[in-house]
Amino acid sequence: MSTVPPEAERLLESEPLMAHLATCVEGRPHVAPVWYRYAEGVVEVVTTGRKLANIERNPRVALSIQKDDDGRTRWMVSLLGTATVIEDEAETDAARRRINEKYDAEPNAYDENTLVRIDVGSATYRTY
Template identity: 85%
Template structure:
């Protein structure tokens, strides 16, 4: 059962928007934009570099997604969760294809990235 309210789920699934992933490094926040896919209470991202290294050290993460029109916020969803790095190439490739499809990218683009699944612990949202 998802901890994400159904209206927030609808917003998260509505269109290909950037999310901002918050991780922690050396006791300080690190926030970076990512593509994501939300389904059934789980967020999937594929990433590499500092974000991936941070998640491997500390799986507690946050994700923020906002829809705006010309700088005016229309809605926002904030998620707190626990990330798991999935090092299985077949699962990563399948997730990469799902995410790339959502954002209109070539199916096998960004093949250096690794799958990270985020189980949502809590969610807040607001529409404006």
Template identity: 80%
Template sequence: MTTVPPEAERLLENEPVMAHFGTCVDGRPHVAPVWFRYEDDTVEVVTTGRKLENVRENPKVSLSIQNDDDGRTRWMVTLLGTATVVEDEAETDAARRRINEKYDAPSDAYEENRLVRIDVGTASYRTY
């Protein structure tokens, strides 16, 4: 069963917009901008630092994604899910290449980042 509406899936799969990745640290929210890739109710993020530790301590996460034109929101998607830090180097490298391609970055950019895979549980979507 698909959680994300098809029209929102299309936007998440194709548009290179920033996501705000919400994790939890010491019972408080920690939000940071990230690049991502969405496919089949799964989000891939390659990141480093505090976000990885937060996911390891509490895998419940959120992503807020929106697209604006000159400060006017066109659409927004909020995803809630469960994240896993993927330790496999080959999977991380492949995900990094896919994400960097989406954002037109060199395929080897951000080599220090680790893969976080998010299984989407619920989604909300709105156009303006």
């Protein structure tokens, strides 16, 4: 069962917004924008580079997603979770297609990236 409240789930699934993924490097936060897909308490991202290396060393992560209209915040969701790097190429390809479809990107965009699944441990949200 998801720890994400139903209203927050609806917000996360509503539209292709940018998430900010926070990982840890040398005891400090590293935050970077990512595309994501949320379903049933799990967030999928496909990534590479520093974010992936950080997750491999420390799987505890946070995500922040916010909807703005003309500079005015409409809602925000913060998620804390544990990330797992998925090495299976078929799973990665399927996740990449789902994420690229959500963001209206080419089906093979970012084909060098690796799938990371984040099991959400806790969530907070607010609407304005």
